[in-house]
């Protein structure tokens with residue numbers, strides 16, 4: 373492959389500083405733990421919004437910042453993932469929204485491929501919930517450093533030592549309390565910040581959050597606690613502080629960066645207590661852009677002159693009036709300049725990145741320059757699919773973003789049979805977006821796709837979007853399949869024929885797929901074909 377734009381886009385000293393100040397992270401949590409509320413408060417501290425209620429659109433009438441789609445508003449769930457950018461102190465923070473609903477776990481997985489750290493949000497009353505655990509597992513698998521924010525301290529909940537014990541046991545990860553709550557629920561009076569040895573007291577009755585009094589703190593016996601805490605709370609807090617102060621070694625940054633220790637802060641997102649302390653800690657320790665490895669085992673440094681990135685998300689029809697489609701590129705290295713030419717590795721073609729946007733809260737703004745760590749949305753006419761890599765100097769292919777085995781299957785019929793073609797086109801769009809997966813029965817061909825989904829809600833969204841975005845009135849016909857596997861031989865190649873009389877299907881990159889009704893059939897297939905691996909995930913097209 374030839375060299376692209378040699379004269380352009382070298383990274384100078386100022387650009388390097390820009391790259392180094394990028395922090396890209398996501399919040400992972402179980403629905404209702406307070407992700408929207410915390411996001412809103414972070415944007416508030418970042419000066420992006422000036423009034424609370426701007427992000428939240430579930431019950432209020434204000435514009436929805438993090439949720440785009442109509443259905444999300446109706447359902448009160450966040451399905452699509454957006455990017456929010458704000459400055460805090462000297463950092464440029466990119467916060468990637470993750471869909472909270474379990475049916476969109478694949479989406480979340482892709483978002484987590486694009487961040488350097490995550491904030492795990494936990495409801496103090498509920499502890500580690502099912503969804504949190506699953507998201508944690510993904511982070512852990514990728515060794516992503518995790519901050520923990522224990523939320524809703526203004527409500528009754530588990531005492532902090534029990535909660536920390538639960539996190540450690542359930543997730544198998546050590547916790548390091550950065551702050552410690554002074555009371556809980558109606559007795560919640562403030563926070564001790566162990567890093568700067570100060571205590572912060574709040575007044576829960578005051579509407580204007582951030583109503584904080586701040587004092588230096590000499591240790592568990594400091595008399596300041598007596599002024600604010602009732603007798604019982606005082607005794608408990610002192611016992612807890614004595615214990616953690618004597619038992620814990622200092623914060624080990626390396627262990628944190630390796631994803632082995634999670635620094636824990638406590639607060640109330642709703643009341644805006646403890647959010648600034650979290651942000652300050654985040655500012656100090658969150659890792660900036662890290663090197664990314666390519667399929668050829670090259671490691672690309674973020675400050676490289678070569679602009680590189682990969683598509684982790686595609687969103688069609690964000691603005692119905694314009695019928696646009698946006699490919700979200702996570703920049704891995706170098707500097708992005710609007711209009712620059714890049715090599716598109718899968719197509720092995722030169723492309724010009726002309727229509728680019730960045731997202732500052734609710735507003736989509738044209739972006740002329742962006743850096744490693746940033747996410748740019750590129751207007752796309754169908755060139756991009758999830759997992760695609762781009763680079764300005766030579767062809768580079770980053771590691772795969774796998775797709776996972778769906779468990780629900782269906783076909784769509786359209787009321788007006790003449791619109792079958794349009795339906796198929798729409799299905800292809802949505803599969804490129806990663807919203808569904810498509811399979812082909814070789815006997816029928818690509819006239820009628822089999823649609824696979826990981827969760828029920830994906831189908832609901834599909835039917836809704838067909839109507840809303842493509843004006844297609846469709847009926848969903850469920851199929852009896854429940855298991856999909858990609859059979860591979862010892863060399864990792866797709867196997868088209870299996871012993872035992874199994875029907876084979878194809879995915880959209882012509883890989884053989886086995887669709888089966890139940891696990892029992894899969895066990896049968898395994899028994900008949902002991903040398904074959906039945907993979908649950910597959911790399912995307914290259």
Ligand code: G4P
Nearest residue numbers: 403404405406407408409523524525526527640641642643
């Ligand atoms: P999510 O995005 O993770 O699903 O959670 P979201 O922020 O929507 O919060 C879920 C509910 O929890 C909301 O209540 C929200 O106000 C509440 N909440 C969030 N953080 C805190 C906190 O620190 N303390 C308390 N007490 N509540 C908190 P809701 O009743 O569903 O909505 P709303 O009427 O309060 O807006």
